[in-house]
Amino acid sequence: MTAKRVLDETSIYEVGPNHCISAFNESLNRSLGEVAEAASANPASWPCPEVALLEEFSDEHRAAELYLPSIGWSSSEKIEPLYCALRDCKLPTFPDDISWLSIGSNFGKEIETHRSGLENCLIRYLTQSSKMMGLTLATNEPSVMLQKNARLELHNSSFYIVPKWVMIFRRIFNWWLMSLSTEAFSAAYVLERHSVASPT
Numbered sequence: 001m002t003a004k005r006v007l008d009e010t011s012i013y014e015v016g017p018n019h020c021i022s023a024f025n026e027s028l029n030r031s032l033g034e035v036a037e038a039a040s041a042n043p044a045s046w047p048c049p050e051v052a053l054l055e056e057f058s059d060e061h062r063a064a065e066l067y068l069p070s071i072g073w074s075s076s077e078k079i080e081p082l083y084c085a086l087r088d089c090k091l092p093t094f095p096d097d098i099s100w101l102s103i104g105s106n107f108g109k110e111i112e113t114h115r116s117g118l119e120n121c122l123i124r125y126l127t128q129s130s131k132m133m134g135l136t137l138a139t140n141e142p143s144v145m146l147q148k149n150a151r152l153e154l155h156n157s158s159f160y161i162v163p164k165w166v167m168i169f170r171r172i173f174n175w176w177l178m179s180l181s182t183e184a185f186s187a188a189y190v191l192e193r194h195s196v197a198s199p200t
Contacts, residue, residue, distance in 0.1 A: 007019060007020065012162060015166055021092075031086055031190075032087070037190070051071060091172075091173075092129045094121075094129070095124075100114070104158030111161070114161050119142040119143060119146060122142035122145065123135075126138040133175070150162060150163040
């Protein structure tokens, strides 16, 4: 069972930031392995360079563009930048101790202090730990994250802020991965089926 599936099936009260970060980094490791496996399964460097000699507006050229990967897709020159980009996407652990969230609040001012403290933890993570955002953007983003993905619960006589960490970190992951969306290595080839015997 993948870490992502475990998180999806775990109560929000049992999931913390580092559970989400571990699941994300595990997925990146799996992606690195899949890219490497696909590249190593292509020792003949298929498709051959001669495909580029097809007449530009011919049916064969159109078919090659539609159904064949780009020439040299499995070469180390193409694969290594993708490896580096995926490795650089791994997230650092969440450094702040947020155990104080479980203490709860009795008054409106305390609730606001806890909310502000949680926002500041996220701001530090986005700007200092992961360095994925500048201070201006990171000042607004945690507020949006918590408005959409945290709730206030009353237990006995205390109020508790309950963050939905899985949803918060999905938003963080999307921000992080957006850095790849405009790069030359924003796409990769992986095997549709694994451990397929080589044709004789």
